[in-house]
Amino acid sequence: MSSKVARALRIVAAMTVVVSLVGAGYLGRSPWIVVLATPALTLLYALGKFRQWQMAWRAGGLKSIGLGVLVALPIQLGLGYVFYLIGRGLASLVAPAPIAALGAADVLAVGLVFLVGLAFSLAIIKLEGNAMGTRDAWAAPVADQAAHPTDEVELDMDPRPLTPETFFKSPGYWRPDPLREAMEGRGKRVAKPALAASELEIAAAEKRLGFPLPESLRALYRMLDGGYVGALYVPLKTGPGPVYDDWRGAFSIDYSSLSPLKDLRTVRAHYEDFTDDPDDIPAHADTLLVLQSRYGDMTLLDYSRPGEPRVSIVDFDKSGDAAGIAFETFDAFFQALRRPKEEKPRPFDRELFRSKPLGDLPRDGRATAFWGDANHPFVNMAKGRDDGWHPKAMADDALINETEARIGAKLPEVIKQLWRAKNGGDVAYRFLMDGPDVEFEPFEELAPMEYAVTLAELSRRIDFSPGEKPWHESIAEADKLVVLNARREALVLLDFRREGDPSLLVVDDFGASGIDNARAFDDIDAFIGKLRKFERSPLLPSPL
Template sequence: MSTRLSSNGLAPVLRIAMGLLIVLAMGTAGWLHRSPWIVLLATPLFTVLYALGKWKAWTLAWRLGGAQRIALSALVTLPIQAVLAGVFYLLGLGLSMLLAPTAPIAVFSTSDVQWAAALFVVAAAVSAAIIGLESKASPAAPEPMVAAPSPAPEAEPELDIDPTPLNLDTFFESPGYWRKNAAREALAQRGTPVEKPPFAASEAMLTATEARLGFRLPDTLRQLYGRMNGGYVGWLYVPLKRDAGPFHDDWRGAFSIDYSSLAPLAELRTVAEHYEDFTHEPEDVPAGADKLVVLQARYGDMTLLDYTRGPQARVLIADFDRQPGVEPVDIAFENFDDFLAALRRVRPERGVARTVARDLGPPLGEAPEEWRAPMFWGEAQPHFFHLNAVQRKDGSEPQLVADDALIAQTEARLGVRLPGALVALWRVKNGGGVSCRWVDIADGEGQPYSEALRYLMPMEYLATLAELSDRIVFPPGETPWKQRFDAPQRLVVLEADHGRVVMLDYRDSAAQAPAVLVVDDLDRGPPRELLRFDSVDALLTRLRPRAIGYEDVAKPWQPPAATD
């Protein structure tokens, strides 16, 4: 069951009344020409009353940092409260002197102390009443989510929501961009062992994370982590009302749209820990922050596990960047299963069928010979392999273009003769993003074309699958990649991206040229052969650039304009 949240009504009214009382009291002290020393006396009182007004934030600060955290916060708050008390005093004094400019300033006396004590008693009593009201009110007292009228049927749809519910198999789309890419690092570092993070979380990892957080994760979430230790989930939304239509106001993005990922176990932390990165002010920290676990956050936009009610976590989607007084929680789910059942994915292109003719450009094989290399690579720019190596300052910088010496050295090191068509491409650009990387073969997931290449390695980074596997320190329980193939020393890796590899296959000694093998999901079990081409030439002639949509690897090359 999902709920929309309401705010408590009486407590804010009392807060406003108490604030006005304090302002009027200091203004009155100035109006009556009381001693200016009363400002100094009022400063610690203002600070205590301020802390009472932010009771939940300051109690959270005490739990997180004890007396040291409170002292640090008080040192920041004291001068601010002194300035405020002084301003209100001077305002009252200034108004009074307009009417009676010759009236003397009173000498500091016990009556000033009595006045401050009376102010403190009254304000403390009001603060205690406010704290009591807020503690009785549920911090997330839900009101049933009611249906609200959607825009008129003739309104232009804004979202194309796929009505299919998600499940354990469809929740993740990929391991995620920010996950450590052990395969690519092992190629780029050319010999330095690279520790590969577990693709899926083990029971030991889950238990350790729960011990660190102090909460048990929901069972279904534990199963998701058992499939993949965090990763990219795509653009997911939950409905804000029962009859949600295809409009933005009817839906709320989950897992922080644009980031759109479930954090790996090692990155799970509470909202309180999240806020420690940028503030030490208790009042900046949301209430109950030490019992809210962040599944994903983009600034204040968060998808959370809420343990404020007990050991069974609710799921909240909130935005803590909103103005004070505005309810940060948009929607709450009583448990993770309800949340998962409500999640829906957005179709990338509403009502438009993907086709090779519409989405892709002409194949490389139809281009003039002199155009093929620039078409293959796309817009010319230094490849990021070289730029990253320069930053490492370890002498591993690959050449920007291949020459005869590099080609001979690479072939001698690998013990094979590289295909001439591929060598010709390296002579133009020694590795990088590939623009012509699509082939007109269905990918098995509803798309009529498949991605063959993405980032072709520089020649210096080429290695056999056996060598690549030996450079990776696999986590317990994962089979080293070289053990998944026969004769892995005869497979030359052209590209490696997480569990996806593109290889030249030299295992058939009778073949005149190596085949090209594209394998996916090495992390998830037995190798899944996506594509196979009899030769590099057979692959290159079929490669096409993308003709529509955003290109995040290599922008298509534009041929020179024809001249008369």
């Protein structure tokens, strides 16, 4: 409510100023009245942009305010004369009035308009402050404010420091996917290494590199042997504002990952991949350890001096040496790291951007529509191996019978119908609407029928890391769970552990909780019929 009243007052305040200037021209008041009114107009303009001018004050003090005033004064003077001349033009069409000399009445009128505008402005500031739920913004902290007045925040940084628990976002997509490899089979055993590094692995990496890692970095590797950390930045100045010029991306912002122990190496080893010219290799290359790199943009541990290594972030392609931003210790670097705030999705009617449920289509067209026209990733990967084998384009009776014999169970009719239309691949109808504000994506793809395997058999194809119990030993009746897809830690399974038709299980984080937190759908046919696809009308605005 406060924001609506504030908007209405803004309109009234603006119209008061405009009408006053047009009226001055219409009544033939002295043109000098615009010059007299310009400081007042500038102040009212500043109050109208109160939040932006506050940011300028915090970031640059009087200097920023002074520069802003020097820019605003001539603009307000020009606008004032535009409205004054509009009034003169109207008067010439109706009843031309002679130009009067500037007098006390003019000064009084300007003062009155200013006071009215000031009252409106203060009321607007109060109402907008209430709507935002803010305190007196003059008392807000300096950090994370813009260096100049701006209507748009370029980089809205979360002021909270990172912790070891919030550092990693995921293990990273560069890791091998043992579940996918084991599901494909091909007669080879698949290694499933632990996600975290052991003390022995850390010590072995230090011995190979010839450098001891900082203890806080070792602790991160004990949590996860490298991985995706997301967009992380370090400040380039004290009290950085929400602008890109005040921040520097860490961990090669396009990659945003900490390298696993096996990939740690020196800058010299990195450059020797593509050059043997000593002049191309940066100084101290043997004592600079690369934590992440994107071409010459690197985050480094600098062992070129005694004691604990510094952390340097440098782009050798631009600077040619290690002169970049540096931190005295890894702890200091870690404490400086900040992550941008997650953007809240802009509200839009999700119903407008999802198709009707698959079950609303004619029955004979549902199977083909379910898959869509996307390329078949499993076929493409099989062809890329060039070993002469790839999945069938569509499941036939022979493949269905062979699959059922292998898994020891009869497939549901809806599964056979779908795979007869296309033997696995990317799924078009993959969104489930549980309500107007609840959306769930059970899967993006489903494997070909040749890949379908019981969880027990999948487990037996894998060499687990020491201390990790195989799934066929830890999950009851794993031989009655049939894997339709495995991608990282996400699984889609048919559950034959009960009498009658199987249910469908969708697992988001199999590594952390097994199937304990799986979403179960007892009626697979009804579940498939409720799925929708993304289908935005070209006549509708983008949700982004």
